[in-house]
C-alpha cells in the first residue's frame with residue numbers, strides 16, 4: 001500500500017535504511033523526516049477524514065491527504081484496470097473500438113466511480129470498526 005507524508009500528504013517519499021530495525025523515511029516535498037512507521041496509509045488517511053479532530057493533521061490537511069490518496073488510487077487503477085475495462089465496454093457493445101474519445105471517457109468514468117465507491121465503503125468499514133470498539 002502506498003505511504004504518504006504525515007505532514008503534507010505527498011507520496012514522494014525517500015525510504016532510507018529500509019533494512020534497519022527502525023526504517024527511516026524522508027519527504028521529498030516538505031522537510032519532514034522520521035520513522036517510516038509514521039508514514040500514513042490510505043486507510044489511515046480515511047480515518048483522519050472521518051475524525052477531523054484527530055491530532056495528526058488539521059481538517060484541511062486531512063482532506064488534502066484523502067484527495068491525494070484517491071488520486072494515487074485512481075492512477076493505479078487506470079494503469080492496471082483501464083485496458084480490461086475498455087475491452088469489456090467494447091465487447092458488450094457500449095462503445096465502438098474506434099470511438100477512442102468516448103472509450104477513454106467511459107474508462108475514466110468507470111475508474112472514478114470505483115474510487116468513489118471504495119472511499120465510501122472505507123468510511124462505512126471505519127464506522128463499523130469504531131462502533132465495534134465502543135461495544136467492547
Ligand SMILES: [Zn+2]
Nearest residue numbers: 005008027030
Ligand atoms: Zn511532506
